[in-house]
Amino acid sequence: MTTTTASQVIHEPRFMDGDEFHIATFALLQQDGTLFEGARAPELGRETARRIYHTMVLIRVLDERMLAAQRQGRLSFYMQCTGEEAAVIGSAAALDDDDMIMAQYREQGALAYRGFGIDEFMNQLFGNAEDYGKGRQMPIHYGSAKLHYMTISSPLATQIPQAAGYAYGQKLDGQGRCTITYFGEGAASEGDFHAALNMAAVHRAPVIFFCRNNGYAISTPSVEQFAADGVAPRAFGYKMHVIRVDGNDVLAVYAATREARRIAVEHNQPVLIEAMTYRLAAHSSSDDPSGYRSKKEEALWREKDPVNRMRLWMLAQEWWSDDEEKTLQEQLRREVLETMKRAEKRPPPPLASLVEDVYAEVPARLQEQLDALEAHVRRHPEAYPKSAPGLDQGGA
Known part of the structure; x- marks a missing residue:
């Protein structure tokens, strides 16, 4: 019998419990908008930074307005990205435009960053005649072939093995592209997660597994989901590159994902990223988080707001101003409301x-x-x- 790797031979039973695999968190940006001592910002560029921030504000405004619309009975269902904007948009910005995105359901920011318009969002949410899915999906199940964003599927974690397979096809294609798949830490408890990581590692597929560890799988806290040090250490079981990042630090997320993409494309190796963040909103418009977490806990995480942290950094770089902030907020609120009214009046699909x-x-x-x-x-x-x-x- 042969083994794939050589191992040291010992003559007394020595058990390991996983404490050897505690993983540090990569962070660059403090909450006041300044860098940690010794940290260096990634080569982001003014226009890319402004595009990222504009998308973060758009998604925050869109989420607030559409949840209100659902409460008014104008929309059947909605899921917010609130609190996780840096993790989603920062990682999407680090990709090339023709890399494939396979999302879970809270990654509307990645789609918006690539140019999905407010009209397109509204058409899908209301399932009208101009919805690309022709009204066949429930709200927030977006998709765009043009923008390389696979249509959302409701069953949990199905996109993870699909991403491994798609990335393997990209490897065979040889065009230097990769796939990123997003999921929550709850989805990482599904069998599909492990099957996907094993397949990607064995076949050396250029895929980035991006786990948004936002603290809760609906109402189940992460401490009740796994006994080990989060999701990241699981990568060692598949001999996979891994990094844990502050998911509310858009600069760290961008830098980590950019390097993960380089590893995936240049070396045909999968990478696991665990972004530590927090779902400030309810799981969905059908959920009431007051039943399983405290207002005090939410308040502590609101102090770590990723949008405000990015804004303070932008102000310090003189890439943004308070006047621009006021104008952008007013413009987006007006545009979202006007676009929603138009979408509501469009007829259903034939x-x-x-x-x-x-x-x-x-x-x-x-x-x-x-x-x-x-x-x-x-x-x-x-x-x-x-x-x-x-x-x-x-x-x-």
């Missing part, structure tokens, strides 16, 4: 879209079902006020 996009030609059995549905809607126009008028034109 009924015929229910049977499209699966087969090259619509099978007879599906066409029969569609015909029956259209006939039903015509018989009961009072029950389908938005659908009935468009049936004569083949739409709804």
Whole structure:
């Protein structure tokens, strides 16, 4: 029998409990916007920094407005990124534009950074006729082939092994691209996580596994999810590069992800990043966090707000001003509200879209079902006020 690695031979039982694998946290930026002593900011550049910050503010405004819309009954469901903007947007900024992103469901900031417009967000959230998914997904399940952002899938952790497989294809393609997949520490408890890391390590796939350790898997605190030192030490079991980073420090996240991308692309090796952050918002619009965490705990993390930390650093660099901040906040709030009103008024997708996009030609059995549905809607126009008028034109 042969083994893949040589190991030291001992003659007395010696057990290890994992304390040897405690991993330090990489951080550059303090909460007051200054660098830690001895720290050096990454080569970010003024325009990239402004683009990152603009996206962070946009997502904060979008989240506030859309949660309010859900509470008003104008939207069925929403999930916020609040508190995790630096982890998501800082990492997305470190990628090349044609790298693939496979997200979980709280990474709208990565999509916005790549240029997904407010109109596009709203069309998906309301599932109207201009939604790329034609209203087939619940809100916040975004996707964009043009921006290399795989459409969100509801089942937890399915995107992680998919990312490993996609990255292996990128390796075979040889075009110098990689895949990043985002997930929470709760998803790291799924079997898909371990299967994906093992596959990526064995086949040397250029994939970045980005874990947003935000403290809670819905209502389950991280201390009840694993006994070891977080998620990062698991990488050692797969002989994988790993780093733990302050997820509220946008400069550290950017630097860590940029280096992870270099390792993945130049050496065809997977990398695990554990970003230590906090979900300031509820898990979703269906959740009430007051049942499992205290206001005092939330207040402590609000003092570590990643958006404010980035703003203070930008001011210190003279890359931003208080006047620009006021203008941006007013502009985005107005734009989000106006765009939402337009999206609400757009009609739903045509009924015929229910049977499209699966087969090259619509099978007879599906066409029969569609015909029956259209006939039903015509018989009961009072029950389908938005659908009935468009049936004569083949739409709804």
